Amino acid sequence: MKARSGLLVATLALAAACSEQLTQPGQCPELCPGGTPQSQEEILTALPGQDSTFTGYTERSSGSVMLVASGIPTLADASFGVIKFAARSDSIMFRDTLRAYTIDSVRLSLLSVAHDTAARNVKVQLYRLPSNLDTTTVSYPGVSPFFIPANLITEAVLPDTTVADTLRLTLKGSDLANLTLQPADAGVLAIGVAITGNIPTGGRIGNRRSILPPDFITFVTPISTPTQAQAIDVAATFADYVSLQTPVVDPTFLTVGGVPSSRVLLRFPWPARLRDSVTIVRATLELIPAQPIAGLPNDPGTLNVRGLATDFGAKSPVEPLSLGVLPLAANVTDTVRVEIARVLQFWQIGLLRPPAMFLSVSPEVETFTRAVFGSTRSGSPPRIRLNYLPRFPFSRP
Amino acid sequence: MRRTVLLALLVGLPAAASAQSSQFGVRGLGLPGREQSARAMGSGGAFSFFDPASSVSPASIAYLGSLTASFTVLNDYRSSTDPAGTGSIRDFRFPQFSVGGPIPRTPLWLALSYSNYTTRDYSLVFPATVILRGVPVAVNDTIRSRGGINDLQVAVAYRPTSRLAVGLGAHIFTGINRLDVHRVFSDSAYLASRQSSELSFAGFGVSLGLLGQLTRSLTVGLLARADGHVSIEEDSLPNRQKVDLPITLGAALRWRPARKLELAGQVLRHNWSRANDDIVANGGVGAVNTVEAAGGLEFTPNPRRPQRGPLRLGFRYAQLPFPLAVGATAKEYGVTAGSGYSFAADRAALDLSVERVWRSQDAQFNEHAWIVTVGVTVRP
Numbered sequence: 001m002k003a004r005s006g007l008l009v010a011t012l013a014l015a016a017a018c019s020e021q022l023t024q025p026g027q028c029p030e031l032c033p034g035g036t037p038q039s040q041e042e043i044l045t046a047l048p049g050q051d052s053t054f055t056g057y058t059e060r061s062s063g064s065v066m067l068v069a070s071g072i073p074t075l076a077d078a079s080f081g082v083i084k085f086a087a088r089s090d091s092i093m094f095r096d097t098l099r100a101y102t103i104d105s106v107r108l109s110l111l112s113v114a115h116d117t118a119a120r121n122v123k124v125q126l127y128r129l130p131s132n133l134d135t136t137t138v139s140y141p142g143v144s145p146f147f148i149p150a151n152l153i154t155e156a157v158l159p160d161t162t163v164a165d166t167l168r169l170t171l172k173g174s175d176l177a178n179l180t181l182q183p184a185d186a187g188v189l190a191i192g193v194a195i196t197g198n199i200p201t202g203g204r205i206g207n208r209r210s211i212l213p214p215d216f217i218t219f220v221t222p223i224s225t226p227t228q229a230q231a232i233d234v235a236a237t238f239a240d241y242v243s244l245q246t247p248v249v250d251p252t253f254l255t256v257g258g259v260p261s262s263r264v265l266l267r268f269p270w271p272a273r274l275r276d277s278v279t280i281v282r283a284t285l286e287l288i289p290a291q292p293i294a295g296l297p298n299d300p301g302t303l304n305v306r307g308l309a310t311d312f313g314a315k316s317p318v319e320p321l322s323l324g325v326l327p328l329a330a331n332v333t334d335t336v337r338v339e340i341a342r343v344l345q346f347w348q349i350g351l352l353r354p355p356a357m358f359l360s361v362s363p364e365v366e367t368f369t370r371a372v373f374g375s376t377r378s379g380s381p382p383r384i385r386l387n388y389l390p391r392f393p394f395s396r397p
Numbered sequence: 398m399r400r401t402v403l404l405a406l407l408v409g410l411p412a413a414a415s416a417q418s419s420q421f422g423v424r425g426l427g428l429p430g431r432e433q434s435a436r437a438m439g440s441g442g443a444f445s446f447f448d449p450a451s452s453v454s455p456a457s458i459a460y461l462g463s464l465t466a467s468f469t470v471l472n473d474y475r476s477s478t479d480p481a482g483t484g485s486i487r488d489f490r491f492p493q494f495s496v497g498g499p500i501p502r503t504p505l506w507l508a509l510s511y512s513n514y515t516t517r518d519y520s521l522v523f524p525a526t527v528i529l530r531g532v533p534v535a536v537n538d539t540i541r542s543r544g545g546i547n548d549l550q551v552a553v554a555y556r557p558t559s560r561l562a563v564g565l566g567a568h569i570f571t572g573i574n575r576l577d578v579h580r581v582f583s584d585s586a587y588l589a590s591r592q593s594s595e596l597s598f599a600g601f602g603v604s605l606g607l608l609g610q611l612t613r614s615l616t617v618g619l620l621a622r623a624d625g626h627v628s629i630e631e632d633s634l635p636n637r638q639k640v641d642l643p644i645t646l647g648a649a650l651r652w653r654p655a656r657k658l659e660l661a662g663q664v665l666r667h668n669w670s671r672a673n674d675d676i677v678a679n680g681g682v683g684a685v686n687t688v689e690a691a692g693g694l695e696f697t698p699n700p701r702r703p704q705r706g707p708l709r710l711g712f713r714y715a716q717l718p719f720p721l722a723v724g725a726t727a728k729e730y731g732v733t734a735g736s737g738y739s740f741a742a743d744r745a746a747l748d749l750s751v752e753r754v755w756r757s758q759d760a761q762f763n764e765h766a767w768i769v770t771v772g773v774t775v776r777p
Contacts, residue, residue, distance in 0.1 A: 019489060020487065020488045020489055021485070021486055021488075022486050022488055022519060022520040022541075023484060023486070023520040023521075023522055023539070024420065024477050024482075024484025024486055024519075024520070024521060024522070025479065025481035025483070025522055025523075025524075026479070026481055026521030026522055026523045026540065027479040027480045027481040027761075027762075028523065029722075030423075030479070030721035030762065031420060031423050031479060031481075031521050031721065032521075032523070033424060033540075033681070034540070034578075034680075036523055036525065036538050036540075037578055037580050037590070037592075039527055041529070041530065279590040279591070279592055280588070281580070281582070281587045281588050281589075281590050282529075282586055282587045282588065341588050387530070387587065389580065392578045392592045392594075393680075394576045394578070394592075394594040394596075395424075395576070395679075395681065397425050397426045397427075397596075397629065397640050397672075397676055397679065397681060
């Protein structure tokens with residue numbers, strides 16, 4: 001009986017120990033059948049003439065911000081925001097009767113989406129613009145004369161610690177004189193937005209499509225007895241920006257970003273030996289800036305590199321999962337390197353995946369970032385520095 | 398009905414019939430299996446020529462008194478040392494199972510067995526530093542292999558006289574070897590890589606066994622086996638590779654000097670060098686002829702019920718066919734002890750063996766292991 005129990009216990013113990021751990025340190029060459037993986041490096045240069053810039057994918061009217069700056073993206077540049085509100089009624093319905101009112105205070109609200117927190121004394125300045133401003137032809141030369149101290153309505157300093165903030169500028173008392181609407185204004189208020197700082201700087205201010213559109217609230221007291229404070233809320237009918245300079249896309253180079261947005265299509269050679277059997281461990285897209293990357297310091301746009309699902313040229317659909325990303329810092333002149341191993345791994349899947357990629361900057365038309373890179377035409381073509389492992393020579397017996 | 402179910406279960410067991418892993422299974426076709434049951438392993442394999450649950454000699458199935466099924470479970474606790482360090486390894490395998498018995502109203506026996514022929518189970522880690530883009534980067538390579546060659550044997554034995562048994566075995570070699578290599582980088586800019594491959598094996602061999610009782614207490618066994626060659630297919634590609642398998646010659650002697658005591662010994666020689674050219678042609682180290690020998694005893698306290706608490710002792714010596722370096726010789730020594738217990742009116746039995754094994758090649762590569770084997774035998 002004891003022997004039987006012992007055997008049963010041993011059997012159960014053996015079954016309970018059914019685990020596996022086979023790893024041990026290896027020694028080459030004795031314990032290296034097939035050797036060890038050998039890394040290889042290769043550089044792929046964009047095919048001549050197969051690198052192009054295409055512009056117009058996203059219009060500025062699709063954006064949700066106004067790019068307002070002084071000395072950004074280049075020192076010679078400046079941009080002003082222009083906001084025109086709907087007409088404010090000169091009377092208010094109070095106790096079932098339209099009544100005249102007296103203005104107690106006014107509040108203008110704006111969303112500051114982002115600004116350079118490294119700049120100091122960054123101010124958002126609001127200027128009075130003519131109420132009869134034609135928004136269909138608004139231009140920098142047309143509005144810039146109004147950005148003078150005499151037209152300054154108010155200003156606010158943006159906090160250094162917060163990238164995004166909601167600006168609520170309230171005027172009361174004597175400050176209301178700056179916002180007095182004359183009969184000729186027909187109740188319409190138009191303002192200009194400027195941003196200044198101790199250094200060239202800028203900011204992104206929400207427009208009508210932002211989550212907090214510009215808002216003009218007038219707090220009034222109806223002329224009535226008894227009376228009660230009321231508010232008249234007027235939304236913006238126009239909110240856009242004008243710039244001193246409008247960059248022109250030079251087809252010699254590759255331009256990505258900007259407004260309207262530009263994208264770059266790159267095609268590379270992709271030999272069968274790379275498609276079939278190698279394992280890609282790193283791939284870096286190297287782009288040589290033709291000029292310092294334009295943008296707002298400390299508010300970089302993101303350079304996105306996406307593989308194409310199929311190659312229809314400028315209208316090719318992209319594969320969203322094959323993505324390489326890199327924040328594009330402003331004023332960089334060194335080679336830009338984006339890790340795109342996932343994109344090249346995507347090229348290895350199936351025969352129909354074209355060895356091509358799209359470059360874009362996000363958020364499109366909502367960032368100051370605009371990069372101009374060398375091309376095959378300028379003598380500094382984009383290239384991919386590729387590290388891979390060839391097919392491992394597994395040991396046959 | 399129960400017999401049918403049992404047969405189906407045994408035949409349908411997973412094809413994980415590999416024996417213990419070893420760093421000496423890294424090269425060539427791997428570490429050869431023993432094709433022995435737990436009972437035979439208890440005495441170092443010395444009785445395997447005469448053990449019907451083992452697949453060493455097809456003539457041994459003539460000792461089956463009735464339909465018998467057995468399978469073996471093996472646990473290996475190993476410490477392997479090479480110049481790169483020492484690893485503690487454990488694995489769990491099913492190296493052997495068989496079913497067979499006499500064909501009623503004939504002097505014939507029939508058995509089916511599934512055994513490990515060679516094992517290529519290992520997992521090796523190679524830390525290294527490589528230069529990538531001009532910068533040293535630490536990497537960790539892991540080369541992993543699972544699987545090997547299994548031997549599906551159909552054996553028929555014939556007993557022309559009460560003192561003579563002749564067995565003929567047909568061996569079908571099958572199996573899969575999955576290999577993969579994995580590299581991870583210390584620099585997160587590099588993605589980990591994994592490549593894999595699969596080898597599938599197919600082959601056919603024959604064996605002829607003879608058992609002759611010379612006297613009442615002395616039995617001799619002889620074996621001749623030709624395994625032909627194994628065809629290897631990589632990743633289902635059309636081009637196949639062939640590796641010759643050895644011809645094995647062996648002899649064994651069993652002596653019963655007393656009613657409670659049996660002694661046995663066996664010698665086997667495999668000319669694995671037949672595989673040398675094929676292996677070298679593929680960049681391998683090669684293969685060498687091997688000899689293995691075993692001796693052991695079985696003490697039976699109760700000869701009427703020999704499976705109730707016998708004491709089995711044995712030793713074993715073997716050369717390993719696939720050295721890790723050209724010109725080197727790898728060897729294996731082992732001492733074993735075992736016992737067993739039958740129950741259910743001897744319709745079922747458990748056998749247990751514990752073996753201490755030492756393997757070495759030169760002074761640089763060595764390993765020692767505890768191998769615990771449990772066998773279950775059922776006579777439905």
